[in-house]
Amino acid sequence: MVKYLPHHTEVLVSSMTCEEVITRLYHVTQEVDYLSHPSSQSDNEQLFNGKVEETTFRLSKVVTRADSFLPLIKGNIEPTRTGCIIFLDYSLFPGSAFFMIFWSVITLAMGIFFFFAAGQPVFGLVSLAVGVGNVLFAWSHFKRKVKQSQHIFHEMLSLQKNR
Secondary structure (H helix, E strand, O other): OOOOOOEEEEEEEEOOOHHHHHHHHHHOEEOOOOOOOOOOOOOOOOOEEEEEOOOEEEEEEOOOOOOOOOEEEEEEEEEEOOEEEEEEEEEEOHHHHHHHHHHHHHHHHHHHHHHHHOOOHHHHHHHHHHHHHHHHHHHHHHHHHHHHHHHHHHHHHOOOOOO
């Protein structure tokens, strides 16, 4: 099931220390309380919403409108002698993953029903095609959103100390 859902991993090597990376992330991330009333004002320097901890973080790009394919970036930072290694895992938010699985199961069930119970293979093929189209659409948009988030993340780090 893991390979079915849109997902991307990345490993970055930086000459910055773990503390420098965390500090940089902390300055461009606003911690969001999703249970409170949404704030309409956002500082221009805030690139991400999420939580930054000592060696881990969970982020998503700041957006002005809802986006079902926005990746959730989970990161882990490990020190090395000359800097640090940043492990990034891009995945769908749990709600988006749930609905993608839900509609895939529904279209599969409809396809099976139309093929075997109703004797309507054309409707069965249409149902299965809609399910496959849904998955391809999700992967396509997720990849595009990952590239946008990667660009912002890489630019923010610039993977150099001289920023």
